[in-house]
Amino acid sequence: MIELDHSEVSALLSDYYEGSLSQEKSAALNQHLSQCAECHAEYEAFKRTMGSLQKLPPISAPSDFVGKVQKKIHARSQGRFFERHFLLRIPYEWISFLLILLMLAIYLIRIQDQVQTVKNASDAEVLSPSPDASHEAAP
Numbered sequence: 001m002i003e004l005d006h007s008e009v010s011a012l013l014s015d016y017y018e019g020s021l022s023q024e025k026s027a028a029l030n031q032h033l034s035q036c037a038e039c040h041a042e043y044e045a046f047k048r049t050m051g052s053l054q055k056l057p058p059i060s061a062p063s064d065f066v067g068k069v070q071k072k073i074h075a076r077s078q079g080r081f082f083e084r085h086f087l088l089r090i091p092y093e094w095i096s097f098l099l100i101l102l103m104l105a106i107y108l109i110r111i112q113d114q115v116q117t118v119k120n121a122s123d124a125e126v127l128s129p130s131p132d133a134s135h136e137a138a139p
């Protein structure tokens with residue numbers, strides 16, 4: 001059985017009211033509410049508030065609401081959001097993606113060069129296994 005403290009109960013009241021808590025949590029909250037006058041009063045006040053809100057008639061936003069909000073955000077962000085000419089802005093995400101690909105390509109080329117160098121060195125060692133022999137052969 002879960003034990004909930006006052007602050008946890010307070011945080012879960014909305015979910016409890018909507019019935020979206022797990023059965024275990026709901027039972028624990030119910031248990032707490034039955035024993036705690038303070039939380040019980042808070043839940044009653046919450047229910048009254050929700051009941052009052054549900055009695056209000058539904059209203060719909062004006063048809064140009066979204067456009068006005070976008071225009072305001074565009075102005076306040078100095079054009080960073082809801083830019084009309086999105087092709088004119090600098091595509092930072094594509095630039096960084098291409099830079100990452102470029103760095104990866106450079107890394108792979110360098111790794112391959114190192115592998116080739118090591119291979120050549122070991123091939124040379126196989127051809128002349130004795131360092132003394134190669135030293136004597138040199139003019």
Ligand SMILES: [Zn+2]
Nearest residue numbers: 006036038039
């Ligand atoms: Zn409580």
